[in-house]
Amino acid sequence: MLLSEQAYQRIDRELTKFPDDQRRSAIMAALAIAQEEKGWVSTEVIEDVAAYIGVPPIQVQEVATFYDMFHLQPVGRFTISVCTNLPCALRDGVRSGEYLKEKLGIDYGETTADGLFTLEETECMGSCGDAPIMLVNNHHMCLHMQEERIDLMLQELRKEGESA
Numbered sequence: 001m002l003l004s005e006q007a008y009q010r011i012d013r014e015l016t017k018f019p020d021d022q023r024r025s026a027i028m029a030a031l032a033i034a035q036e037e038k039g040w041v042s043t044e045v046i047e048d049v050a051a052y053i054g055v056p057p058i059q060v061q062e063v064a065t066f067y068d069m070f071h072l073q074p075v076g077r078f079t080i081s082v083c084t085n086l087p088c089a090l091r092d093g094v095r096s097g098e099y100l101k102e103k104l105g106i107d108y109g110e111t112t113a114d115g116l117f118t119l120e121e122t123e124c125m126g127s128c129g130d131a132p133i134m135l136v137n138n139h140h141m142c143l144h145m146q147e148e149r150i151d152l153m154l155q156e157l158r159k160e161g162e163s164a
Contacts, residue, residue, distance in 0.1 A: 002048045007037050011052060024055045027063045031070055032138075040071040068122065069138050076111045076118035078157045081135040082145075085124040093132035096145050097121065100134075103154060116161045117154075 001008070014029040030049045035041050041064050050057040064070045071079070082097040097108075101119060104112055108121040125133050130143035134153070142153055 081122040087128035088131040091131035096132040
């Protein structure tokens with residue numbers, strides 16, 4: 001077992017939402033729980049989740065590789081996803097992404113040398129009226145991300161990273 005007892009308990013709660021013959025329906029939630037705990041989804045985690053749920057590992061692998069919210073390689077403590085789809089792009093999303101790349105000294109798909117930040121380019125997050133949008137660790141949506149708000153976000157995340 002690779003995950004904590006608390007993680008398996010959370011997966012158990014997800015499994016209760018589905019009939020016994022539909023256990024695969026909990027794969028997405030189980031992967032999210034595992035990633036939240038481990039930071040990314042390794043081959044070993046995929047195999048462990050499959051064994052725990054009772055499905056073939058390929059079913060878990062298919063979900064993990066289909067959704068871009070699952071990280072199949074190690075990432076920084078904070079993953080910042082930048083929407084560059086047309087509505088965000090029209091409202092300076094591309095420019096905000098470029099500013100963030102410059103501030104962090106990395107490109108999309110890269111992690112800062114200190115392991116604190118990974119930067120991703122992402123598809124629409126469904127909040128076009130609040131563009132440009134960024135998402136931190138797949139949980140915290142940041143709205144209207146112009147330069148001053150990006151600076152504040154980075155400052156807060158650095159502070160949180162230091163206190164951990």
